[in-house]
Amino acid sequence: MRLSLAAAIYHGRVHRRLGLGPRSRLDMLRNLVTALVRHERIEAPWARADEMRFYAERLIDYGKRGDADEQAMRMADFWLTEKDLIHKLFKLLAPRFQSYSGNYTRLLQIPNRENLDRAKMAVIEYKGNPFPPLIVVHRDNEKTLLNQLLKGYREDILKTRATQVPEEAPASLYTGTAV
Amino acid sequence: MGRALDQVSGVLAAPALAVQTPATLLEPVEDIREECNEAPNFLDSIFWMAAPKKRRTIEVNRCRRRNPKKLIKVKTNIDICPECGNLKQKHVLCGYCYKKIKMETGLIRIQIKEKEAGPFNAPTVETVVLYEGEKPTEQDEGKRIIERNRKRPNWFTQN
Numbered sequence: 109m110r111l112s113l114a115a116a117i118y119h120g121r122v123h124r125r126l127g128l129g130p131r132s133r134l135d136m137l138r139n140l141v142t143a144l145v146r147h148e149r150i151e152a153p154w155a156r157a158d159e160m161r162f163y164a165e166r167l168i169d170y171g172k173r174g175d176a177d178e179q180a181m182r183m184a185d186f187w188l189t190e191k192d193l194i195h196k197l198f199k200l201l202a203p204r205f206q207s208y209s210g211n212y213t214r215l216l217q218i219p220n221r222e223n224l225d226r227a228k229m230a231v232i233e234y235k236g237n238p239f240p241p242l243i244v245v246h247r248d249n250e251k252t253l254l255n256q257l258l259k260g261y262r263e264d265i266l267k268t269r270a271t272q273v274p275e276e277a278p279a280s281l282y283t284g285t286a287v
Numbered sequence: 288m289g290r291a292l293d294q295v296s297g298v299l300a301a302p303a304l305a306v307q308t309p310a311t312l313l314e315p316v317e318d319i320r321e322e323c324n325e326a327p328n329f330l331d332s333i334f335w336m337a338a339p340k341k342r343r344t345i346e347v348n349r350c351r352r353r354n355p356k357k358l359i360k361v362k363t364n365i366d367i368c369p370e371c372g373n374l375k376q377k378h379v380l381c382g383y384c385y386k387k388i389k390m391e392t393g394l395i396r397i398q399i400k401e402k403e404a405g406p407f408n409a410p411t412v413e414t415v416v417l418y419e420g421e422k423p424t425e426q427d428e429g430k431r432i433i434e435r436n437r438k439r440p441n442w443f444t445q446n
Contacts, residue, residue: 146409147396149392190407190409191407192407192408192409193409195409195411196409196410196411199411199412200410200411200412200413204413216380217378217379217380218379218380218382218385219376219379219380219382219385231380231385238395238413238414238415238416238433239388239391239392239395239416240388240391240392240440240442240443241443241444242380242385242388243380244370244384244442246369
């Protein structure tokens, strides 16, 4: 739930005011949703992307109902202005997200736009898209500097222990290994 | 001016001349003098303009200009990106890495455009991107294949 945003828009309202009015806001969001369904990853001002996210995920929920459903078809018809995307929604996106129960989109912030306005921008994408991933998860590698240094230190300790063992009595070795 | 002339003509040719003028023109001349007297008399008027009483000393000025509210805040949320080593904010994607990924997706989209060959031809099957020397696996059975003429970049893993 967007608790922080509700504080920014007074008295707990949920809709932002975008564009020239409520109808303009809906048209703008409709354009963005159509673009997202077509390209599966778009860049937009953060406020618009955040507002659009809810509608994009609701559209997938309608798509999951199947195209036989009258209500679902009317929703898809309204929200997708390019009619070949209705086929894409019902035949591609709905099966892809069958296993997910929510959170079909990912919203990430980007450095501010280069223009004079320095607007806060975000990239929004449907999960499971064919493009390169935006966040690359790296496992810790043996080849990292820290791991190599630790490995070297470990080898040094073993070497010094190996050289000290013939000099010292065997009893002290046992005490060493116990620690 | 016009008023004064009318007054003069009324006095000189007194009974014979009857001037048809509106009542406002026959007001006594004293009104003008009253207005001239009142103009500089600010003490009686309601409005009082604010002005500083004393010069603000440099100490007071410094206190106002340098208090923490007016200074630029120091940002503690700047980190180094582990991939490329450029600076990034903690909650924002690295600009360099994002640009790199954006260029690559742009090139992939050019290939998609060539394959679709026309507007409004969105496919109803999934898409897979294969680089040089890669064969489609069993997972890529019914998918549309987009080919790119370069080696697979190490930040784009195959699964």
